[in-house]
Amino acid sequence: MNILDTIKAQKLKEVANLKAQFSTSFLEEQPLFNSATHSLRKAIESSVTGGIIAEFKRKSPAKGNINLDANVVEVTQGYANAAVSGLSVLTDVDFFGARTNDFELARKNNTIPMLRKDFMVDEYQIIQSKAMGADVILLIAKILNKKQMQSYINLAHELGMEVFLETQNEAEILDNLDLNFDLIGINNRNLNSFEVSVENSIKLAQLLPKSSNKIAESGINSLETIQLLQANGFHGFLIGEYFMKEENPAEKCRNLIQKLL
Numbered sequence: 001m002n003i004l005d006t007i008k009a010q011k012l013k014e015v016a017n018l019k020a021q022f023s024t025s026f027l028e029e030q031p032l033f034n035s036a037t038h039s040l041r042k043a044i045e046s047s048v049t050g051g052i053i054a055e056f057k058r059k060s061p062a063k064g065n066i067n068l069d070a071n072v073v074e075v076t077q078g079y080a081n082a083a084v085s086g087l088s089v090l091t092d093v094d095f096f097g098a099r100t101n102d103f104e105l106a107r108k109n110n111t112i113p114m115l116r117k118d119f120m121v122d123e124y125q126i127i128q129s130k131a132m133g134a135d136v137i138l139l140i141a142k143i144l145n146k147k148q149m150q151s152y153i154n155l156a157h158e159l160g161m162e163v164f165l166e167t168q169n170e171a172e173i174l175d176n177l178d179l180n181f182d183l184i185g186i187n188n189r190n191l192n193s194f195e196v197s198v199e200n201s202i203k204l205a206q207l208l209p210k211s212s213n214k215i216a217e218s219g220i221n222s223l224e225t226i227q228l229l230q231a232n233g234f235h236g237f238l239i240g241e242y243f244m245k246e247e248n249p250a251e252k253c254r255n256l257i258q259k260l261l
């Protein structure tokens, strides 16, 4: 089994356990469930600081341990103070080392748009995302069929959240362009082989309409790469490891943004 199938199988089990513990009406009673959301799309469109979405990630299947002991409040507040457009916070425990309260702690201490980074395979997780205070959910085209994506998008929108659609190849883009997602990410990293190719993302970006909000994801580790991606129509940049591998991730982020100004 490849890694994505392994993660997906694990997620389905995790969701079944959660459903048995917490009903959706319990989730809907959570204080954050009814809180107002913040638009990541608008934050990126109006950004004067480069449209960075900074990620909080302790480890990953691709890179192993990155920064296991990082303090989620310190790092995410530091990112926000560096004037990023949004935060991406991993919530997967098994493969990405998230602690169960990372997202909630980040949410309670930040007001900028927050993307819940996880593998959505069930509507339950969309409701759970809203209860956590997420502004945006991630849908990964590679692990969902079109019917699922459409219904998850509708539900997210009903709950006032935006949808970030992640794609990685030509078919995933062309087959899904008619969906009403809010932001579209092109992942430089193939989630099965872990191979990173910025050139692949640049080529794929040409398939997207001008009006779409294009985000380049993964393996971004230099000012030059961002400038090359900007010149090829990308508006936003999702960056994790480049910041998180430092003892002070927010400082690294601040330094990069200063160079982008």
Ligand SMILES: O=P(O)(O)OC[C@@H](O)[C@@H](O)c1c[nH]c2ccccc12
Pocket (backbone or CB within 6 Å): 055, 057, 117, 118, 119, 140, 166, 187, 217, 218, 219, 220, 238, 239, 240, 241, 242
């Ligand atoms: O740490 P990087 O290489 O800067 O990548 C960030 C982000 O793109 C990556 O974490 C990611 C992209 N798509 C995902 C889907 C699930 C989990 C994680 C991801």
